[in-house]
Amino acid sequence: MPARTAHTYDHRMHVTPPLPLLKRVPPGAWVAVAWCASAVFTFLARLRLPGEEAPSEQVAAQFFRWDGLLILAIACALALVAGRQLSRRPLTALALLLTAAAFVTTNLAVGAIQSAQFLAVDLALYFIAASRPHRTGVVALGMSLAVLVAWLAVRLACGWGVGTLAGLTVALTAVVSWLLGDASRRTREYAETLRVRAAAQAVTDERLRIAREMHDMVAHSIGIVALQAGAAARVVHTRPDAAREAMTAVETAGRETLAGLRRMLVALREADRSRSPGTGPSSDEEESRLRPAEGLADLDRLAAVTTAAGVRVEVSRRGEPRPLPADIDLSAFRIVQESVTNVVRHAGTTACRVTVDHRDGEVVVDVTDDGRGQGSTTDTGFGLLGMRERVALLHGEFSAGPRPEGGFRVTARLPLPATAVAP
Structure with a gap:
C-alpha cells in the first residue's frame, strides 16, 4: 500500500449516511413551493367549488383584469427570485x-395581509432563524412585523377599513415561525457543543490511558535497571565481565525508555489528570497496572x-521481525x-485478517474484514478517534474506511526510531 499522509484519509474516517430526501430540498425551493401553494389557495377561495353555494371570498374588481394579472405576475417573479x-x-x-405579499394583497380588496400571502414569509423566517445568527433572525422578524404595521397604518391614514384581527393573526404566525426556527438553531448549537466536548473528552481519556501505559513501561524498565545495577554491584570485583554485561543492559534499557518517553510525552498536551477527592482506582484499573505491557507478541x-468468541482471526x-520499542509495540x-x-461488534462477519508487516524503518499493521463495511463509524465510543490519536502521537499514518470490494479496513503505519532499525 503506497505511503500517504494521515490527512489523506480524514474523509474516510466518518462514513456519513445520505440525507433524507426531503432534507435535500434547499430552503429556497420550499419557500417557492409555499408561495405557489398560497397563490393556488387564494385563487380557489374566490371560486365556487363543488358543494358550495357561493365562493368563500369575494372577488375584487381587478382580480381578473389585466392590471391585476400584471401585479400577480410581478409578485410571483419577486417570490421566485427571493427563493x-x-x-x-x-x-x-x-x-x-x-x-x-403586499402586491398580491392589493388585488384582494382586503383590510390586512392574509395568512395565505404570508405563508412563504413565515417559512423564510423559520429558515433564517434556524440557519443564521441570532441577530439576523431578529432583524428578519422586525422587518416582517414592520410591514404588517405599515400596511395597517397606511390604510388608516387613507381612511380605509382595516382588518386588525387578521393582521394580529398573521403577526402571531410570524412570531411562532421565528421562535421555532430559533429553537432549532439553539438545539443544533447545543448538540454541536456536546459533540465537540465528547470528542475532546475522548481524546483526553485516550491520552491519559496512554500515559498510564507509559507509566507501566517505565516502571518495568526501572525495575530491570535496578536489578541489573544491583547484580553489577555484587560482582564488579569478582566477575568484571558479568558486571560489564549488566551495565550494558542498564544502558540499553535506559536509552529505550528515554526514547519512548521523548516520543510520547512531547506530543501529549497538558491535561487535567487530577482525580475527584475520595475516589480511588477500581479493581479493573488496579489489575491493569499489575499486568505486564502487551505487544505484538500477544497477537496469537x-x-x-477472539476465535473462541465466534470470529476467526x-x-x-x-x-523479518525485530524487537520494537515498548511504546510502538504496545x-x-x-x-x-x-x-x-470493532469487527466483533459491528462488522457482522465471522472472520477477519490481521497482517503485521515489518519493513525498513516502519511497522505496518492492517486489519480487514468482509462484513458490512461500517467498522466503528457508528460506535459512540470513539474507537477510530482513539486509534488515530495513538498513531499521531507516534508520528505515523492512519487510515480507516470501507473497502471497494466490501468490508472494512484499518491500517496503521508506525515509523521506527533510528536505534530500532536494523543496519
Whole structure:
C-alpha cells in the first residue's frame, strides 16, 4: 500500500449516511413551493367549488383584469427570485417576499395581509432563524412585523377599513415561525457543543490511558535497571565481565525508555489528570497496572480468544521481525485489539485478517474484514478517534474506511526510531 499522509484519509474516517430526501430540498425551493401553494389557495377561495353555494371570498374588481394579472405576475417573479436568494442573501430575499405579499394583497380588496400571502414569509423566517445568527433572525422578524404595521397604518391614514384581527393573526404566525426556527438553531448549537466536548473528552481519556501505559513501561524498565545495577554491584570485583554485561543492559534499557518517553510525552498536551477527592482506582484499573505491557507478541493469544468468541482471526506476519520499542509495540497491539473488537461488534462477519508487516524503518499493521463495511463509524465510543490519536502521537499514518470490494479496513503505519532499525 503506497505511503500517504494521515490527512489523506480524514474523509474516510466518518462514513456519513445520505440525507433524507426531503432534507435535500434547499430552503429556497420550499419557500417557492409555499408561495405557489398560497397563490393556488387564494385563487380557489374566490371560486365556487363543488358543494358550495357561493365562493368563500369575494372577488375584487381587478382580480381578473389585466392590471391585476400584471401585479400577480410581478409578485410571483419577486417570490421566485427571493427563493433563489434565500441561502445567500436572506434579508434581501425576505424583503422581496414581503413586497410580493403586499402586491398580491392589493388585488384582494382586503383590510390586512392574509395568512395565505404570508405563508412563504413565515417559512423564510423559520429558515433564517434556524440557519443564521441570532441577530439576523431578529432583524428578519422586525422587518416582517414592520410591514404588517405599515400596511395597517397606511390604510388608516387613507381612511380605509382595516382588518386588525387578521393582521394580529398573521403577526402571531410570524412570531411562532421565528421562535421555532430559533429553537432549532439553539438545539443544533447545543448538540454541536456536546459533540465537540465528547470528542475532546475522548481524546483526553485516550491520552491519559496512554500515559498510564507509559507509566507501566517505565516502571518495568526501572525495575530491570535496578536489578541489573544491583547484580553489577555484587560482582564488579569478582566477575568484571558479568558486571560489564549488566551495565550494558542498564544502558540499553535506559536509552529505550528515554526514547519512548521523548516520543510520547512531547506530543501529549497538558491535561487535567487530577482525580475527584475520595475516589480511588477500581479493581479493573488496579489489575491493569499489575499486568505486564502487551505487544505484538500477544497477537496469537488475542486471535485465540477472539476465535473462541465466534470470529476467526487469521494472523500473518511479513518481513523479518525485530524487537520494537515498548511504546510502538504496545500501540500496534492496541490498534489491532481495538480493530478486532470493532469487527466483533459491528462488522457482522465471522472472520477477519490481521497482517503485521515489518519493513525498513516502519511497522505496518492492517486489519480487514468482509462484513458490512461500517467498522466503528457508528460506535459512540470513539474507537477510530482513539486509534488515530495513538498513531499521531507516534508520528505515523492512519487510515480507516470501507473497502471497494466490501468490508472494512484499518491500517496503521508506525515509523521506527533510528536505534530500532536494523543496519
